[in-house]
Amino acid sequence: MGYTVAIVGATGAVGTQMIKMLEESTLPIDKVRLLASARSAGKTLNFKGQELVIEETTETAFEGVDIALFSAGGSTSAKFAPYAVKAGAVVVDNTSFFRQNPDVPLVVPEVNAHAMDAHNGIIACPNCSTIQMMVALEPIRQKWGLDRIIVSTYQAVSGAGARAIEETKRELKEAVVDGVDPKDLKAEILPCGGDKKHYPIAFNALPQIDVFTDNDYTYEEMKMTNETKKIMEDDAIKVSATCVRVPVLSAHSESVYIETKDLAPIAEVKEAIANFPGAVLEDDPSQQIYPQAVNAVGSRETYVGRIRKDLDAEKGIHMWVVSDNLLKGAAWNSVQIAETLHERGLVRPTAELKFELK
Amino acid sequence: MGYTVAIVGATGAVGTQMIKMLEESTLPIDKVRLLASARSAGKTLNFKGQELVIEETTETAFEGVDIALFSAGGSTSAKFAPYAVKAGAVVVDNTSFFRQNPDVPLVVPEVNAHAMDAHNGIIACPNCSTIQMMVALEPIRQKWGLDRIIVSTYQAVSGAGARAIEETKRELKEAVVDGVDPKDLKAEILPCGGDKKHYPIAFNALPQIDVFTDNDYTYEEMKMTNETKKIMEDDAIKVSATCVRVPVLSAHSESVYIETKDLAPIAEVKEAIANFPGAVLEDDPSQQIYPQAVNAVGSRETYVGRIRKDLDAEKGIHMWVVSDNLLKGAAWNSVQIAETLHERGLVRPTAELKFELK
Incomplete structure (x- = not known):
């Protein structure tokens, strides 16, 4: 039994690298879903030889998603990450929006993986620099x-x-x-x-x-x-x-x-x-x-x-x-956070939603 | 009555900018002489609309030169700058060779023009950075x-x-x-x-x-x-x-x-x-x-x-x-040193040669 992993912002400079990092990941993956803006919906991108159709990011798009990797800008994370958490996903957010939120661990796995242990559904990936x-x-x-x-x-x-x-x-x-x-x-x-x-x-x-x-x-x-x-x-x-x-x-x-x-x-x-x-x-x-x-x-x-x-x-x-x-500074650190969540048994729905649904 | 000014290394990235800075200089100039390696001798470069023939840099090339601007590498300065001083010129050296020599002022005119007052024939232009x-x-x-x-x-x-x-x-x-x-x-x-x-x-x-x-x-x-x-x-x-x-x-x-x-x-x-x-x-x-x-x-x-x-x-x-x-970092600072030497009445032959003739 593997995970359903969603990439939000799949067509961007980081999103395309996230696809590549997931292709090479040790994470047990059943299904990958690619989300982006309405402009890109309907186009396809390749994942391990399969053409995946890009879906529009909406409030209801996260049903059945276990891990959602966000890299579509702070406003997209602000709006949709809480809905992903509500739907039972763990969010790894590559934008700056949640980084200073005290309910959100900010993680470089080699440095502070322990900070994820009491997560509330969103883990922030720090800035590349x-x-x-x-x-x-x-x-x-x-x-x-x-x-x-x-x-x-x-x-x-x-x-x-x-x-x-x-x-x-x-x-x-x-x-x-x-x-x-x-x-x-x-x-x-x-x-x-x-x-x-x-x-x-x-x-x-x-x-x-x-x-x-x-x-x-x-x-x-x-x-x-x-x-x-x-x-x-x-x-x-x-x-x-x-x-x-x-x-x-x-x-x-x-x-x-x-x-x-x-x-x-x-x-x-x-x-x-x-x-x-x-x-x-x-x-x-x-x-x-x-x-x-x-x-x-x-x-x-x-x-x-x-x-x-x-x-x-x-x-x-x-x-x-x-x-x-784009890799350690973004896509790889995000996928590495997902792998670490898996290794520590932390990929699970969050009971109490701490983030505002807008 | 103006000066005879020589540029040693006239064909280089800095030398060509020295020509331009001299063209725009307030320095009273009678004659410009362009010196370079034997490889470039005989070629011409333009100074204020005149084609000047490039001469080879030799020990005897500095007769009649009042100001010699050197920018042809440290070894060229080491070898020929003392001969220029011996011939009665003041040398403004853009290489690193003499910069730490206690007999050589190292000058950014806005900062320490006074350091030139007791010069011994060679003024060093500092490194660009x-x-x-x-x-x-x-x-x-x-x-x-x-x-x-x-x-x-x-x-x-x-x-x-x-x-x-x-x-x-x-x-x-x-x-x-x-x-x-x-x-x-x-x-x-x-x-x-x-x-x-x-x-x-x-x-x-x-x-x-x-x-x-x-x-x-x-x-x-x-x-x-x-x-x-x-x-x-x-x-x-x-x-x-x-x-x-x-x-x-x-x-x-x-x-x-x-x-x-x-x-x-x-x-x-x-x-x-x-x-x-x-x-x-x-x-x-x-x-x-x-x-x-x-x-x-x-x-x-x-x-x-x-x-x-x-x-x-x-x-x-x-x-x-x-x-x-190439300008304040080299050619302009060198020409500015020459202008400052002129303004301070310091363009004159040096009595005692403090530098080794090799």
């Missing part, structure tokens, strides 16, 4: 404690969806082949679909991901701060981020500076990372070995390298962290 | 002091020369138009011409600029550390850098975190930067105004934005600093 940083830093936090994090990101455009990928390719073709001055390229999506102005990403680095908050940080930056505290269950960890979009299609890179609570010898830090599930140490300057975005694409792992002591702060360490934002 | 950071931070250092700097860079490929620009364009065309998987692209230059292995830059972010030093930092990173201390004349300033190449043709971006000695109110920091020569404040999150590489190309200014307090450290400030690495 947070997840890979957690995989790199948790082995350090466990042994030496974490006092502060300063991170600057180099984020891929696929985090902004399939249309951002197409926009980037078009801009690069116009700039490289047609000789258009990059500043004259027309942009409609980036830096962020929901904001007023749009800027070219070809030959550019855009220090805005998501819209700005009142404190002059962007929501993406505040996600890294707030999600880190929730996942590591420590509000005292200091985190400040600068999130930047670069002309990379997939795989986020991060320049991470940390200060540990106890002194952490670099050789032991490297060993701890190498031994941590989901993390891969790629660190040999003498052989020019360090993580690279192009090598991480298609992999579920988080790659860590350039690990070195700060030149002045005794407990300061710098590192370079790379992972595929 | 250092210069723009100095323009952004000097107004802060002057008012509140600087305790530490943590910087992560997003550096353009033109810093690695004209061949790196061509390599990047070729790779992007192969990846975007021909559909080559980025990790299968062939690279011969980047991350750094002088190292053993070469990696694609298309859709990638390479955390290596220049070769590695013994402490697992790269030379580029150590340049930012050591040059900052020399330019700001304060060995106590703590600086740790992570230098990263991104698929941008020109203009470096930097995510800069600082801690000041005294508490610096953000509004006053913005005002100090806006009023500092060479710096332009571009900072209005409500209007999505922040510095962008594509907008900085071709400009002599350094653009600063995303200025905000650290979320935890009372004296911590984050910012985003962008400038054209």
